[in-house]
Amino acid sequence: MEFTMGGRLEVRITPADVGKRVSVRRRSTGGGSGAEFTDTVGVLTSWNDGVVAITRKSGESVRILESSLVAGKVVPAAPARRRGPAASFAELAAVTARAWQPVESEPLGAWRLRAAGGFTRRANSVLPLGDPGLPLGEAFERIEQWYGERGLPPYIQTATGAEGTQETLCAELERHGWRREVSAEVRIAALAPVGDLDADVSAVRLTREPDAAWLSRYQRFSIPGPHVLRVLGSGPSVWFATVAGEASGAGAGAGSGGGEPPAAIGRCVVDGRWAGFMAVEVAPEHRRRGLATAVMAALARRALDEGASAAWLQVEEDNEGARALYDGMGFAPHHRYHHFRPA
Incomplete structure (x- = not known):
């Protein structure tokens, strides 16, 4: 330097x-x-x-x-990425928000208050793009009040690490007593190489809605109430992938969800040129068999058929296994996002 x-x-x-x-x-x-x-x-x-x-x-x-x-x-902004699609923070912030929509939403100036009965921080946090229309201290008080009325902890989702991200807002949140709880990377890649992955996709079943079997593998709730299904089903064009468990037979998961949960699942939202991958999970006893790769490849091929050309996903910073998998698929970090909560 x-x-x-x-x-x-x-x-x-x-x-x-x-x-x-x-x-x-x-x-x-x-x-x-x-x-x-x-x-x-x-x-x-x-x-x-x-x-x-x-x-x-x-x-x-x-x-x-x-x-x-x-x-x-x-110093100038970090050099533009040399591989994968070009993307601005503003574009990705809008695309990722459309792929995981809340049940309830209310504007605060240009910010957006979001709630979904507590199902995931992403659907129960403020998306602070633009100006809240109030001094920050007053905006933070209004946010705490709004979430308190719903019996939910107040969260604000911010981003760092790319041109146009919200480092200054992060500093203001810390100055007002808010603290980071969770951080994750938003990664992007060209979509075609994901679809071209060497994977057996014949066992991957794609549906427009998550059935009982899919939900039994997605361990993010105790009982999948209507608010969970609303969030999971939100987005311009949503697809769910299921790989049946070995003991359940080829048709497992198609009906009431009886038998063992699926071996692997995934979710993809196609939105214009973007395909967003979420909820890719593999049962512990079925890991290291290429099932996550097969799920990603099958969803990518469907997204390519719908005209998408770029891919994004989110991965928590401490998930080393997922980070290594996505490294091998060509996904590179674009920016990070964080959830702040009052101390």
């Missing part, structure tokens, strides 16, 4: 650069005879009372004493 100008380290950022992407170098704390330095890259989210705050693309907020800075400069 190059900071020198004419052989000298210089701090070339000021409080006027709040909101811009910066790279800084600071003296590390601790003993030792030689000078040690730490570099930080991210969005400058505040500069107050001698403390500089920078939000990294991971969503982590780093606070740095102004007196420890030895160099700093404004």
